[in-house]
Amino acid sequence: MRAGVGRPRRRLSPAALGFLGVLPGLVLIGALILYPVGYAGWLSLHDKHSFFPTEQFIGLRNYVDVAHDEEFWDSLWRGVIYAAGTTALQIALGVGAALVLHQPFPGRTAVRALVLFPYMIPTIVAVVVWRWLLNDTYGLVDYLLVAWGLARQPVVWLSVDYIMASLIVMSVWQFTPFVILSVLARLQTVPPELYEAARVDGASAWARFRHVTLPQLKAVLFVVILLRGIWMFTKFDTVWLWGEGAGAGREIRTLPIYAYMRTFTYYQAGLGSALAVIMFLMLMAATLVYFRLFWREEDAA
Amino acid sequence: MRRLQGPLWRAFVYAAALGLAAQAVFPLLWMLSTSLKPPREVFATPPTLVPAAPTLANFVRLFEETAFLTYFLNSILVSGLTVLLTMAVGASGAYSLTRFAFPGRETVAKLILCTYMFAPIMIVIPIYILARRLGIVNTHLALVLSYSSFCLPFSLWLLRAFFRGIPVELEEAAQVDGAGRARAVWHVVVPLALPGVIATSIFTFTLAWNDYIFTRILVASDELKTLPVGVQDLFSAAVVDWGLIMAAGMLITIPALAFFMAVQRHLVAGWGSGGLKG
Numbered sequence: 075m076r077a078g079v080g081r082p083r084r085r086l087s088p089a090a091l092g093f094l095g096v097l098p099g100l101v102l103i104g105a106l107i108l109y110p111v112g113y114a115g116w117l118s119l120h121d122k123h124s125f126f127p128t129e130q131f132i133g134l135r136n137y138v139d140v141a142h143d144e145e146f147w148d149s150l151w152r153g154v155i156y157a158a159g160t161t162a163l164q165i166a167l168g169v170g171a172a173l174v175l176h177q178p179f180p181g182r183t184a185v186r187a188l189v190l191f192p193y194m195i196p197t198i199v200a201v202v203v204w205r206w207l208l209n210d211t212y213g214l215v216d217y218l219l220v221a222w223g224l225a226r227q228p229v230v231w232l233s234v235d236y237i238m239a240s241l242i243v244m245s246v247w248q249f250t251p252f253v254i255l256s257v258l259a260r261l262q263t264v265p266p267e268l269y270e271a272a273r274v275d276g277a278s279a280w281a282r283f284r285h286v287t288l289p290q291l292k293a294v295l296f297v298v299i300l301l302r303g304i305w306m307f308t309k310f311d312t313v314w315l316w317g318e319g320a321g322a323g324r325e326i327r328t329l330p331i332y333a334y335m336r337t338f339t340y341y342q343a344g345l346g347s348a349l350a351v352i353m354f355l356m357l358m359a360a361t362l363v364y365f366r367l368f369w370r371e372e373d374a375a
Numbered sequence: 376m377r378r379l380q381g382p383l384w385r386a387f388v389y390a391a392a393l394g395l396a397a398q399a400v401f402p403l404l405w406m407l408s409t410s411l412k413p414p415r416e417v418f419a420t421p422p423t424l425v426p427a428a429p430t431l432a433n434f435v436r437l438f439e440e441t442a443f444l445t446y447f448l449n450s451i452l453v454s455g456l457t458v459l460l461t462m463a464v465g466a467s468g469a470y471s472l473t474r475f476a477f478p479g480r481e482t483v484a485k486l487i488l489c490t491y492m493f494a495p496i497m498i499v500i501p502i503y504i505l506a507r508r509l510g511i512v513n514t515h516l517a518l519v520l521s522y523s524s525f526c527l528p529f530s531l532w533l534l535r536a537f538f539r540g541i542p543v544e545l546e547e548a549a550q551v552d553g554a555g556r557a558r559a560v561w562h563v564v565v566p567l568a569l570p571g572v573i574a575t576s577i578f579t580f581t582l583a584w585n586d587y588i589f590t591r592i593l594v595a596s597d598e599l600k601t602l603p604v605g606v607q608d609l610f611s612a613a614v615v616d617w618g619l620i621m622a623a624g625m626l627i628t629i630p631a632l633a634f635f636m637a638v639q640r641h642l643v644a645g646w647g648s649g650g651l652k653g
Contacts, residue, residue: 088475088476088477089475089476089477089478090477091471091475092471092472092474092475092476092477092480093471093475093477094471095467095468095470095471095472095475096467096468096471096472096483098463098464098467098468099464099465099467099468099487099527099531100468100483102464102523102527103486103487103490103527103528106498106502106520106521106523106524106527107490107493107498107524107528108490109501110497110498110501110502110505110524111493111497111498111501113501113504113505114497114498114500114501117500117501117504122504124503124504125507127508171391171395174388174391174392174395175392175395177388179385179388179389179392181392182392184396185392185395185396187636187639188395188396188399188400189395189396189399190399190635190639191399191400191403191632191635192399192402194581194631194632194635195403195628195631195632196584196585196602196603196627196628196631197585197587197603198585198587198602198603198606198607198624198627199406199624199627199628200402202606202610202620202621202624203402203403203405203406203621203624204402206405206406206409206617206620206621207402207405209617212417212418212420212422212617214405214422217420217421217422221421247398247402251399301491304492307494308494308495308496308497310494310495310496310587310588311587311588311603314587314588315587315607330494330495330496333496333500334496334499334588337500337503338503338592343500343503343504346500347500347501350494350496350497350500351497353494353496353497354493354494354497357492357494361492
């Protein structure tokens with residue numbers, strides 16, 4: 075640090091310094107994200123084997139093939155169910171939990187920390203623990219269900235009928251802490267005077283929630299729903315490990331999983347990329363519509 | 376701040392808080408319990424929460440019979456290198472984004488946030504093809520670079536929030552007192568930014584530590600695998616050895632949770648400013 079002090083040298087303008095400081099980051103982001111994303115677009119226009127170095131330009135053939143591919147529409151539908159189902163549950167449970175954890179009670183700090191655990195543990199751990207809990211022969215959940223008379227026989231949670239439901243439950247457990255923390259952070263900044271005023275006006279608890287809390291949460295919920303929706307729709311590891319990674323799960327083969335399989339099981343990198351690009355374009359379109367429908371400038375405050 | 380009163384309401388809050396804590400922690404307790412059971416007890420009916428004959432045999436077997444230690448060291452190496460790379464680049468970028476006005480600054484910040492939107496699968500396919508072409512498939516270098524694709528935007532954004540919290544005036548005062556910018560940064564900004572840098576490093580480490588998909592695709596040989604992929608392979612064996620898997624789960628979770636506990640009070644600050652991922 076000291077070497078340069080006092081030696082006369084040409085001064086860089088602050089703007090140049092600032093740009094120099096961000097440059098390494100921009101180069102890495104360009105090389106590791108933007109270039110790959112552009113390359114995916116290029117790949118999607120080619121017939122490209124995942125291993126062999128040859129490729130052939132085929133225009134929009136991959137996209138036409140995808141449109142006629144029944145498995146694509148199935149995986150899209152499954153992805154929508156998974157993303158919508160998990161996001162809705164995460165929001166409902168997360169907001170409820172945040173409201174509870176916003177109340178003063180002894181040990182609140184500890185409970186707040188504990189509640190975040192599921193979000194911080196590696197996905198592989200969350201998956202194996204839940205598969206053990208839901209194991210149909212030795213699992214604790216089925217044992218209790220039968221012992222308490224809630225089920226006549228053990229439920230096979232990874233069977234065709236229940237695998238989507240069990241995946242949703244497990245995912246909601248894993249990702250709801252994100253909603254809790256985001257909402258909690260916002261609740262802490264709501265001015266107490268608003269509640270005082272509402273109380274003076276004789277508003278009931280429900281009315282205070284409806285007319286004071288909820289409007290204050292609008293902006294954060296807007297962002298959280300968007301992020302969680304996108305992340306659940308593009309979720310790979312949790313879904314893959316719950317199903318294919320363990321040799322099951324056609325019923326939870328969502329779009330990212332299908333793109334992965336096309337690329338790494340059938341070696342059709344071009345087609346796999348086309349699926350990824352379609353997923354990206356759908357998200358862009360959905361995001362634009364979402365903004366158009368729900369975003370109000372005054373919410374940003 | 377008290378918003379609602381009455382014993383009934385208080386009882387409800389306690390019960391709900393207890394339920395929330397229990398649902399979050401119970402699966403991990405069950406993992407711990409299973410990891411300490413001998414095989415017979417793992418499959419016992421009725422299941423026991425507290426092992427009747429606790430043993431460390433599963434942990435011993437994990438190190439003796441599997442490549443767990445190799446996976447563990449690989450995970451530490453690759454995650455550590457990723458943190459070094461992204462923090463060096465990220466801190467310089469975040470500092471510049473908060474301290475210098477230059478044309479396109481807001482665009483750069485928005486661009487970084489936008490990269491959050493790219494699905495892993497969209498990046499993983501081209502990165503795999505590119506890595507093959509460069510001949511770096513099946514190397515740790517490929518892992519460090521590909522981890523940076525999701526760690527760098529995350530750490531840049533989080534660091535930017537921390538740097539924003541440091542008043543520019545302190546730095547300017549030091550410069551008025553005759554210190555050069557470099558010295559002002561070293562003596563004023565660095566000490567103030569350190570807690571934020573450490574917290575960001577830890578969150579970045581956990582992000583890299585948890586990665587599954589990039590390692591799955593880029594690494595094939597057993598001696599290069601990281602924990603999530605290595606443990607999944609144990610899990611995919613013909614007969615699932617639950618005691619062994621739960622022991623592995625415990626050992627993967629402990630570093631992540633220990634780090635998390637150490638910095639969790641920083642979490643809300645970063646969260647509010649958009650430093651989040653997942």
